[in-house]
Amino acid sequence: MGLILGIETSCDETAAAVFDTKQQKILSNELFSQTSLHEIYGGVVPEIASRSHLEKIDIIVSEALSKAGVELDDIETIAATNRPGLAGSLLVGFCFGKTMAWAKKKNFVGVDHHAGHIYSAFLRDDNVCRFTEFPFIALSVSGGHPSLYLVRSPQNYELIGGTIDDAAGEAFDKISKLMGFGYPGGPIIEKLASSIGFEEFFDFPRGRKMAQSLNFSFSGLKTAVLYKLVELGAYDFKSGLNKEKMTDELAAKVASSFMVCVKDIFTGKVKLALKKFPEARGFALVGGVACNKYLRSELQTYCEKLGKFFVSPPTKFCTDNGAMIACAAAHGKIEAPQWDLDVFDDPDKSMNR
Ligand code: KG4
Ligand code: ZN
Numbered sequence: 001m002g003l004i005l006g007i008e009t010s011c012d013e014t015a016a017a018v019f020d021t022k023q024q025k026i027l028s029n030e031l032f033s034q035t036s037l038h039e040i041y042g043g044v045v046p047e048i049a050s051r052s053h054l055e056k057i058d059i060i061v062s063e064a065l066s067k068a069g070v071e072l073d074d075i076e077t078i079a080a081t082n083r084p085g086l087a088g089s090l091l092v093g094f095c096f097g098k099t100m101a102w103a104k105k106k107n108f109v110g111v112d113h114h115a116g117h118i119y120s121a122f123l124r125d126d127n128v129c130r131f132t133e134f135p136f137i138a139l140s141v142s143g144g145h146p147s148l149y150l151v152r153s154p155q156n157y158e159l160i161g162g163t164i165d166d167a168a169g170e171a172f173d174k175i176s177k178l179m180g181f182g183y184p185g186g187p188i189i190e191k192l193a194s195s196i197g198f199e200e201f202f203d204f205p206r207g208r209k210m211a212q213s214l215n216f217s218f219s220g221l222k223t224a225v226l227y228k229l230v231e232l233g234a235y236d237f238k239s240g241l242n243k244e245k246m247t248d249e250l251a252a253k254v255a256s257s258f259m260v261c262v263k264d265i266f267t268g269k270v271k272l273a274l275k276k277f278p279e280a281r282g283f284a285l286v287g288g289v290a291c292n293k294y295l296r297s298e299l300q301t302y303c304e305k306l307g308k309f310f311v312s313p314p315t316k317f318c319t320d321n322g323a324m325i326a327c328a329a330a331h332g333k334i335e336a337p338q339w340d341l342d343v344f345d346d347p348d349k350s351m352n353r
Helices: 035-041 046-068 087-104 113-120 168-178 185-194 219-231 248-276 293-305 322-330 347-351
Strands: 003-008 013-020 025-033 075-083 107-112 136-141 146-153 156-161 282-286 309-311
Touching: 003 046, 003 087, 003 322, 013 046, 013 322, 025 046, 025 322, 035 046, 046 087, 075 087, 075 113, 075 322, 087 107, 107 113, 107 322, 113 136, 113 146, 113 156, 113 282, 113 322, 136 248, 146 248, 156 248, 168 185, 168 219, 168 248, 185 248, 185 293, 219 248, 248 282, 248 293, 282 293, 293 309
Parallel strands: 003 075, 075 107, 136 282, 282 309
Antiparallel strands: 003 013, 013 025, 136 146, 146 156
16 A cells, blocks of 8 residues: 555644555654643633644645655555544644645545544554554543544444543643643643652542443543532632642642542443453553553553553554554555545534544
């Protein structure tokens, strides 16, 4: 199939990568992160995101080609995320890729963002794509989704659990904002928690009602953190954050307790998923939240104790990137990638992250 150019602009990263299907290797993986544009707002502002994608897409795609040492003419297939995501952001990368494919008479593939995260499970430190044993359970945890999949083969995967309310990464982001810290919240919460040793100081809810379900719920946990801060005088519904009461020590204790709680929720779902699908050989943790070293190591220990393999890609392939989109496109006409210039982004689906 030759070289694939992968483009990803579903949220706040303008990303492009070149994948060589013969070597099964990522030749380049470039991105512009918009974090600094959004951090003062405590979250992603869709209009700012799409404008920034417009400014950067050309530069990032050119860089991806030149770092790979190839020209656009050498590319055989162009793949771009077509859903889900912020509609205005998706449209930039998607239309850019589709227009190039049309003008240069190349194959075009629209790739589901979730499929991209699942395929990131096969990307290794040396940038080579290596399949794991099948079937396995994949937990994709990002700013927009916690989703559980049973992956039977590179061409066959099934959604077995999602969220009934909020996303996991969003909970990290909101709690960081609530305590007066920046965006994205995940790395900040992890640093705060590690400063105090990932101990449990407050007993936050694990969602007992959801214990027998493969679906997630994070809104109760977010509310419990808010009420704990109110109880301790660090937050007030009228006046907001009380900076004097919101000490570094309290922030670390909240972050640490929150992390232990998230770890318990994730391990609970892994346990249940492996019980429901005993044929699964192992488990993959993917998506932005998979950058979290504590969660990676806890889940690895848990899976290995059960005799199951554990994989999680290098962090550069956990947060949104073009490599995972190219890799998904490389592995055939599976349900998610859509091989056609007629691929259309469905605005309803695109909003449903
Ligand atoms: O996959 P991703 O880049 O974008 C989406 O598809 O949403 O994930 C971004 C999310 C953010 O919510 C961010 O706070 C979270 O990943 N994240 C982390 C860490 N690094 C990024 N969450 C927990 N721990 C981290 N170290
Ligand atoms: Zn993502």
